[in-house]
Amino acid sequence: MKFTKMNGLGNDYIYINCFEETVENPNSLSVEMSNRNFGVGSDGLVLIMPSEIADFRMRMFNSDGSEAEMCGNAIRCVGKYVYDYKLTDKTTISVETLAGIKVLDMALENNKVTTVKVDMGEPILEASLIPVISEKMPVIDEIIEVDGKEYKFTCVSMGNPHAITYVDEVKDFPVDKIGKVVEVDPKFPRKINVEFVEVVDDNTLNMRVWERGAGETMACGTGACATLVASVLNNKVNRKAIVKLLGGDLLIEWNENDNHIYMTGPATVSFQGIWER
Ligand SMILES: N[C@@H](CCC[C@H](N)C(=O)O)C(=O)O
Numbered sequence: 001m002k003f004t005k006m007n008g009l010g011n012d013y014i015y016i017n018c019f020e021e022t023v024e025n026p027n028s029l030s031v032e033m034s035n036r037n038f039g040v041g042s043d044g045l046v047l048i049m050p051s052e053i054a055d056f057r058m059r060m061f062n063s064d065g066s067e068a069e070m071c072g073n074a075i076r077c078v079g080k081y082v083y084d085y086k087l088t089d090k091t092t093i094s095v096e097t098l099a100g101i102k103v104l105d106m107a108l109e110n111n112k113v114t115t116v117k118v119d120m121g122e123p124i125l126e127a128s129l130i131p132v133i134s135e136k137m138p139v140i141d142e143i144i145e146v147d148g149k150e151y152k153f154t155c156v157s158m159g160n161p162h163a164i165t166y167v168d169e170v171k172d173f174p175v176d177k178i179g180k181v182v183e184v185d186p187k188f189p190r191k192i193n194v195e196f197v198e199v200v201d202d203n204t205l206n207m208r209v210w211e212r213g214a215g216e217t218m219a220c221g222t223g224a225c226a227t228l229v230a231s232v233l234n235n236k237v238n239r240k241a242i243v244k245l246l247g248g249d250l251l252i253e254w255n256e257n258d259n260h261i262y263m264t265g266p267a268t269v270s271f272q273g274i275w276e277r
Pocket residue numbers: 011062067068069070071072073074160161193211212213214217219220221222223
């Protein structure tokens with residue numbers, strides 16, 4: 001089976017073109033292929049598929065095999081894949097996800113996609129509207145205790161669930177130690193992605209992420225969007241800001257007119273290969 005390894009700011013996934021290939025069991029295939037010693041090595045698996053309601057459909061699986069509703073870094077790579085490999089000649093496309101249809105605008109250099117701006121839709125802020133988060137849960141200032149220390153979380157859904165907390169400095173913060181506990185806190189019946197954020201100034205945030213189903217990754221697009229929303233709600237940042245991640249920067253805007261979040265960032269191909277099992 002032919003695959004393409006791509007990344008958005010080092011958040012790396014294996015992409016399968018399901019116009020040509022058939023994937024029987026994507027959950028277990030994601031676990032197998034994502035293994036960094038015995039497989040290809042990745043944060044998960046992404047299927048690019050036909051859609052009856054949009055130009056394309058994306059399904060995304062974490063490295064533990066769980067399917068996520070949405071993935072910001074992957075959807076930019078899907079845009080690059082379908083344009084660069086000539087599945088479309090349009091530079092504006094719609095992509096069906098489990099979190100709804102997203103619209104992508106691709107920027108080109110030498111007829112190859114370099115960056116993609118994605119209309120990520122509206123953030124979901126009402127606790128009762130976030131099915132993955134307990135209905136009793138307040139959106140802001142939810143306190144979770146880890147190792148005797150209290151952390152305050154703001155919860156935002158971008159279709160997938162995120163809990164954001166602020167720290168003085170992210171560089172040496174024990175993201176793995178705290179992230180893995182919060183991810184499975186019983187308050188989040190379907191687990192959660194956890195963002196640790198340092199406010200640099202009105203226009204800049206430093207963020208590290210512990211992803212549901214994958215652990216710490218170099219970047220998370222939906223996490224950056226949720227972080228911008230949480231930071232506006234907590235009066236920490238302007239509605240348009242740079243979110244700096246381990247793998248690079250994303251420009252995120254929460255538009256006042258349509259209430260949509262717009263994410264702009266790069267998409268990169270690493271290599272192609274044949275999976276023989
Ligand atoms: N890295 C992603 C998010 C991937 C899914 C996430 N781990 C989840 O389970 O919700 C991104 O760039 O958004």
